[in-house]
Amino acid sequence: MKIVTKSFLRYLQRRLTLSILQIMGVTCGVAGVVGMIMSAQTALKSFKNAIEFLRGKSTHSIQRHAGPLEESFLLELAQDPSVEHFSPVIERRLRLDNGETIRILGIDPFLDRFIRPEFSNIEFLDKNETLPEAFLSFLINEREALIDHNLKKELKIKENRLLYTEKGPIHIKGSFPNPSGEPLIIMDIGHLQKLYNLDGYIDRVDLILSDEQGFISRWKEGFLIQASKERSETFSGMLKSFRLNLEALSLLALFVGVFLIYNTSMFAVVSRRRDAGILRSLGANRIEIFLAFLSEILLLGILGGAFGGLSGFFLTRFLTKLIGSSISNLYFFLRPEPIGWSIWIIIIGIAIGCGASLLGGAIPLLELIRTDPVKALSGRVGSQESSRKAIRAAIGGIFVLFLSFILFILPGSHIYVGFSGVFGFILGVSLLTGLLLILLYPILRKILSVFGGIPGKVAAGNIRQNIGRTGVAIAAFMISLSMSIGLSLMIGSFRQSLIWWMNSQICGDLYIGKIDEAEVPEEFYEELKRIEGIDGVHPYRNVQVFYQKTSINVSAVDPFVLERFARFGWLKGGDENWDEVKEGGVIISESFSRRFGVKTGDRITLEGIQGPVDFKVGAIFYDYTTEHGLVMMDRKTFIKTFGDRTLNNIGIFFDPNNPKRDELLREVKKRAEARGLTVLSGSQLHQNVLKVFEETFSVTRSMRAIAIIVAFFGIAGAILTLFIERTREFGIYRGLGFSANQVARMTLMEGLGMGFISFIFSIGVGTLLAILLIKIINLRSFNWTIFYFTSWQPYLLTGITAMIASIGAAIYPIWRVYRTYPQIQIREE
Numbered sequence: 082m083k084i085v086t087k088s089f090l091r092y093l094q095r096r097l098t099l100s101i102l103q104i105m106g107v108t109c110g111v112a113g114v115v116g117m118i119m120s121a122q123t124a125l126k127s128f129k130n131a132i133e134f135l136r137g138k139s140t141h142s143i144q145r146h147a148g149p150l151e152e153s154f155l156l157e158l159a160q161d162p163s164v165e166h167f168s169p170v171i172e173r174r175l176r177l178d179n180g181e182t183i184r185i186l187g188i189d190p191f192l193d194r195f196i197r198p199e200f201s202n203i204e205f206l207d208k209n210e211t212l213p214e215a216f217l218s219f220l221i222n223e224r225e226a227l228i229d230h231n232l233k234k235e236l237k238i239k240e241n242r243l244l245y246t247e248k249g250p251i252h253i254k255g256s257f258p259n260p261s262g263e264p265l266i267i268m269d270i271g272h273l274q275k276l277y278n279l280d281g282y283i284d285r286v287d288l289i290l291s292d293e294q295g296f297i298s299r300w301k302e303g304f305l306i307q308a309s310k311e312r313s314e315t316f317s318g319m320l321k322s323f324r325l326n327l328e329a330l331s332l333l334a335l336f337v338g339v340f341l342i343y344n345t346s347m348f349a350v351v352s353r354r355r356d357a358g359i360l361r362s363l364g365a366n367r368i369e370i371f372l373a374f375l376s377e378i379l380l381l382g383i384l385g386g387a388f389g390g391l392s393g394f395f396l397t398r399f400l401t402k403l404i405g406s407s408i409s410n411l412y413f414f415l416r417p418e419p420i421g422w423s424i425w426i427i428i429i430g431i432a433i434g435c436g437a438s439l440l441g442g443a444i445p446l447l448e449l450i451r452t453d454p455v456k457a458l459s460g461r462v463g464s465q466e467s468s469r470k471a472i473r474a475a476i477g478g479i480f481v482l483f484l485s486f487i488l489f490i491l492p493g494s495h496i497y498v499g500f501s502g503v504f505g506f507i508l509g510v511s512l513l514t515g516l517l518l519i520l521l522y523p524i525l526r527k528i529l530s531v532f533g534g535i536p537g538k539v540a541a542g543n544i545r546q547n548i549g550r551t552g553v554a555i556a557a558f559m560i561s562l563s564m565s566i567g568l569s570l571m572i573g574s575f576r577q578s579l580i581w582w583m584n585s586q587i588c589g590d591l592y593i594g595k596i597d598e599a600e601v602p603e604e605f606y607e608e609l610k611r612i613e614g615i616d617g618v619h620p621y622r623n624v625q626v627f628y629q630k631t632s633i634n635v636s637a638v639d640p641f642v643l644e645r646f647a648r649f650g651w652l653k654g655g656d657e658n659w660d661e662v663k664e665g666g667v668i669i670s671e672s673f674s675r676r677f678g679v680k681t682g683d684r685i686t687l688e689g690i691q692g693p694v695d696f697k698v699g700a701i702f703y704d705y706t707t708e709h710g711l712v713m714m715d716r717k718t719f720i721k722t723f724g725d726r727t728l729n730n731i732g733i734f735f736d737p738n739n740p741k742r743d744e745l746l747r748e749v750k751k752r753a754e755a756r757g758l759t760v761l762s763g764s765q766l767h768q769n770v771l772k773v774f775e776e777t778f779s780v781t782r783s784m785r786a787i788a789i790i791v792a793f794f795g796i797a798g799a800i801l802t803l804f805i806e807r808t809r810e811f812g813i814y815r816g817l818g819f820s821a822n823q824v825a826r827m828t829l830m831e832g833l834g835m836g837f838i839s840f841i842f843s844i845g846v847g848t849l850l851a852i853l854l855i856k857i858i859n860l861r862s863f864n865w866t867i868f869y870f871t872s873w874q875p876y877l878l879t880g881i882t883a884m885i886a887s888i889g890a891a892i893y894p895i896w897r898v899y900r901t902y903p904q905i906q907i908r909e910e
Contacts, residue, residue, distance in 0.1 A: 100381075107385020107438065108392060109790055111430045115393025119426075120400035127261070134261035135186075136309045137197035137287065139168070141296070144285035146305050146688050147624040147635065148725025152281050163296035166195040166289040171273050175266060178245040183232070185266040187273030187283075190220070196287050200267060203227060205255035206239070215254065220269055223276075225252045227267040229259030248276055278602075303690045305627065367451075374446050375439075382438035383431050390430020394422065403779045471515030471548060478512025481505050489857055496861045503853055510846050511560055515552035518838060519545070525834055533830040536823045539814075540830035544838075551835055558839035558886075559846065562879050566847025569875035571854045572778050577870040579774060582705050583767050585648045589619065591746060592761045593753045594730030601728040605756060609731065609749065614741040617642040617734030620716055622727060626687060633673060633710040635687065637719035638662075646734045652866070653681045654700025661699035665718050668700045673710030675864035685712070689722040708863035811898065825895045829888070836887025840880050847879070 143158075144150050158167055171187035194201045205215035219225050228238065233256040236244070243250040244266075251266075259265055274280050290296050297306055357370050365373075485505035488498050518525075522545045529537035544551045594601060609618045622637040643649070644659040651658075652671050662668060669679060679685060679698055686693050696714070704711050720726055733749055735742045753760045761769070811824055819827075855867045 104381060104385045104388065107381055107434050108388040110437065111386050111389025111434045112392035112396055114433055115390055115426065115430055116396030116400055119393065120397045120404055123397065123401050124404040127263070131261040131263040134197075134199075134259065134263070137199075138289060139196050139287035139309050140290050141288045141293065141306060141308050142285050143288060143300060143304050143306050145303070145723070145725070146626050146690065147719075147723035148727055149279065149282035149284060150286070152283055155283075155286070158286060161296060161299065163290050163292040163299075164288060165291050166192070168193040168196040168287045169270055169283045169285075170287055171270055171277070171279060171284050173273070173277060176247045178247070183264045183266055185226075185268060185273065187268050187270035189270050190216075193287075195289065199258050199260075200227075203255045203257050204230075206242070206253065219254045222252070223272045224250070225254045225268075225272075227255050227257055228253055229265045230256045231259060232256075232264045232266075235264075278600075302692055305688070371446065378438045378446075379435055382435035384434075385438075386431035386434020387427050388430075389434055390427040393430060394426050400783060403776075403783065468519060468548070471519055471552060474512045475516035478509045480509075481512065482509035485509060489853070496858070499857045499861050503850070503858060506850070506853060507560055507563070507846075510563075510842075511556040514556040514559060514842065515548055517842065518548060518552055518555060521838065521841075525838060528837070529830050529834050533826055536819070536827035537830040537834075540827045540834055543827075543831055544834050555835050555839050555842070558836065558883070559842040562839055562843035562883055563847040563850055565879045565882065566843055566875045567850030567854060568781055569878070570848065570851035570869075570872065571859070571867070572781065573872050573875065574851070574855055574870045575778075575859075575867050576771070576774060578866075578868045579705055579770070580767075581868070582650065582703060583770060585650055586704075587763065587766060587770075588647055588734075589617075589732035589763050590735050590742070591733040591749060592730055592763070592766050593733070593749070593758050594761075601731055601758060602756065603726055603728060605753075605758070606728060606731055608752070609733070612745065612748070614739065614745050615733060615749070616736045616739060617646055617732075619643065619646075619732035619734065620728050621730050621732065622716070622719065622725065623729055624723070624725065626723075628685065628687060628710070628712075629677065631676075631709070633712060634707050635719070635723075636711060636713045637716040637725075638713055640715050642732075642734060650703040652701040652703060654702075658700035661697065662713070662715050662718075665696070665715070666699045667696040667712050667714045667718075668702055669698055669713070670704035670707075670711035671701055671866060672704065672708050672864040673712060674701045675860075676710050687712070687722065690724040694722050703866060705865060708865060710864075821899050825898045828894045828898060829891050832887040832891030833884065836883040840883040843879065843883075844876060847875075 152169070155167075155169060158164060169189055169192070173185050173187075174182045175185040176182050188197075188200065190200070203216075205212065207215060210218070219227070226244070228236075228244075232238075233253075236242075238244070238253050238256070242253050244253055245251075257267070268276070270283065274282070288296075293308070300306060357374075360370060360373075361367075482505070485502045488502035488505065491498060522541065525544070526538060526541040529541045531537070533540060593605075606618065606620050609615065619639050619642040620637070624635055625632050626635050627633070640659045640662040644656060649656070652674070654668070658666075658668060667685070669685075673679065677685075681698055681700060683698050684695050685698060686695050688694075696712075702713075714722075733746070735745070739745075750760045814824055814827075815821070852869065855869055859865075859867050
């Protein structure tokens with residue numbers, strides 16, 4: 082047994098290049114899996130930690146259903162017998178001069194120490210001041226703030242350092258511990274009120290209650306009271322769709338990675354048939370052959386898994402930043418800390434590498450030990466036998482595709498059922514690859530003979546003859562190329578749908594607002610309405626409220642302005658339904674309709690300042706602002722319901738033929754900037770939205786690139802394995818008169834032929850994958866419709882990628898052709 086195992090392991094040393102390539106194949110597969118899964122988990126864990134840290138020890142929070150909370154309310158709250166401790170809070174985003182946005186919290190230091198005791202552990206920067214002097218300075222001076230330790234190190238804050246923001250310079254007085262990793266700035270709540278013009282108002286009050294039921298019974302009318310756990314679940318629920326898509330990408334990485342490792346370990350077994358035959362003829366039994374092969378596969382899995390875990394660790398640090406950026410843009414400002422090093426990363430990598438390697442090598446290994454020694458000595462599997470296997474695999478693929486179709490048409494299916502259907506579709510078409518290759522062989526033979534002459538014709542025959550190896554490599558490459566096409570078409574369709582939506586609904590000439598979440602003064606809105614010549618002044622307010630214990634968005638609009646200038650895309654209803662909005666009704670987004678099963682004509686109930694209010698749904702419109710659902714109502718109805726008169730932004734509209742348009746645009750911009758308000762043209766706002774869109778899909782694009790790299794090693798391994806197996810055959814070709822250039826051309830044609838077939842298959846598979854992602858996965862994840870837009874660019878880029886990867890995979894075998902003499906190639910080892 083020891084001798085047999087040594088002979089197998091010595092092969093790895095003799096075929097060092099192939100061994101390295103196989104290890105790199107396992108490494109890339111494991112790295113993709115570890116990188117995607119761990120970065121997603123790290124970002125989501127950071128999100129949870131940030132929520133928990135901001136919650137502190139509070140048991141509940143109280144706020145208005147919409148809009149700010151009156152500060153005078155604290156006097157009554159302090160006398161409530163159920164309140165043990167309370168802390169008023171203002172929470173905003175502060176934009177630094179470098180463009181970075183950081184959460185800033187306004188608190189009362191004396192009240193908040195019972196809720197968030199970490200804020201009491203302050204390290205003041207000025208060592209010359211006593212602790213009471215420094216603390217008193219923080220309370221008195223309006224421009225002083227505290228930052229967390231991590232942000233202090235990052236910004237290299239030293240004594241008396243000023244932090245420059247769009248609100249002006251802020252003096253950093255000290256720092257505090259922040260275990261969540263999210264950057265945070267703290268100011269006295271009174272100073273933050275002045276900074277954001279919120280005199281007399283706060284956002285919420287965090288509470289520690291002794292009697293929950295008694296408190297709720299006294300304060301439930303007109304207020305939103307949430308248990309801290311419920312509030313955390315609300316934030317987590319906001320991330321549900323995003324988390325599901327991260328999990329899908331992680332599973333996709335796992336699928337592609339395992340497929341490549343399967344490909345690699347399968348090559349390691351089938352390319353050794355002749356070696357196994359020799360050892361069997363010398364007296365080795367089946368068990369010894371099995372264990373020897375098993376040790377080789379495990380060695381590849383261990384080495385590749387270890388390197389893959391290490392590579393995945395570095396990939397995780399890159400992907401974590403991308404995911405954190407996406408979460409910040411869409412939901413909740415977050416800067417997740419990159420995962421720290423742990424030996425468990427290597428162990429996880431080895432486990433994935435060994436598991437997938439055993440899975441890939443199990444079937445061919447069992448076939449090998451059952452093969453007759455004389456038949457095994459021939460080395461390669463016969464064409465007829467390979468054809469039978471391809472047909473059996475295709476039958477299995479058709480069955481898997483049928484199961485996937487059943488999963489797709491199940492009514493009301495969960496998103497995981499949709500994901501299972503997509504993975505089944507990918508697996509099914511990969512099993513069909515061998516049969517499709519056999520059917521398309523005549524066409525491939527003609528194409529390669531046209532471009533490569535006789536060497537091209539021979540190359541096509543070699544691809545067909547060795548379908549047991551080339552079929553798996555082509556399937557792996559096809560899946561990666563299909564992912565590239567499918568994801569590109571999905572992203573492109575989403576982008577075009579977003580542009581259509583913006584041109585229809587965000588069509589103002591100017592938008593005036595506040596980047597830092599401060600409100601636009603209502604008196605400025607009234608001032609703009611008095612300017613003669615402006616055709617439309619649109620006030621906009623968006624708040625989060627709860628419907629059926631789930632967070633949704635409610636927007637206050639002016640239906641008269643929108644009816645005149647906007648062109649909403651209607652799923653149900655039309656422009657005539659603006660009349661219902663004017664009379665106190667509402668219109669809802671597609672995502673709200675699908676999420677809660679609400680149709681036109683139904684009534685929905687929202688909690689207002691004076692209790693529940695019923696609204697009739699007039700129409701359903703397409704919307705991409707939030708997947709959680711949007712209810713749109715007249716501003717007058719909104720103020721009556723929620724008592725909130727604040728504004729997020731103002732839109733300015735002009736008729737195209739208005740002669741005073743340019744003059745008035747300059748005037749409005751001048752007045753807005755004088756008030757410190759941000760002014761964006763319609764096109765600038767569109768560009769900002771598209772920028773967020775591009776950043777959101779950066780993770781998906783990274784996954785697509787990883788899949789292409791992974792597939793490259795699959796093709797390279799197949800070509801190199803075929804070259805090593807057929808070394809003697811190449812020598813015979815040279816002996817029959819083929820020149821080195823012709824043999825090299827034959828090798829190149831094999832690589833290009835495999836890449837070409839993979840690309841042809843991926844055109845259909847990638848297009849179908851895009852349709853499945855758009856019509857099933859996206860709709861079940863986000864409850865909104867993406868319209869399918871086709872484009873030639875994904876196909877062109879994928880085709881170029883396929884050809885470049887195929888040529889790159891053939892470079893080393895071609896180099897070996899020129900470096901090896903025919904006499905050496907023909908000689909039996």
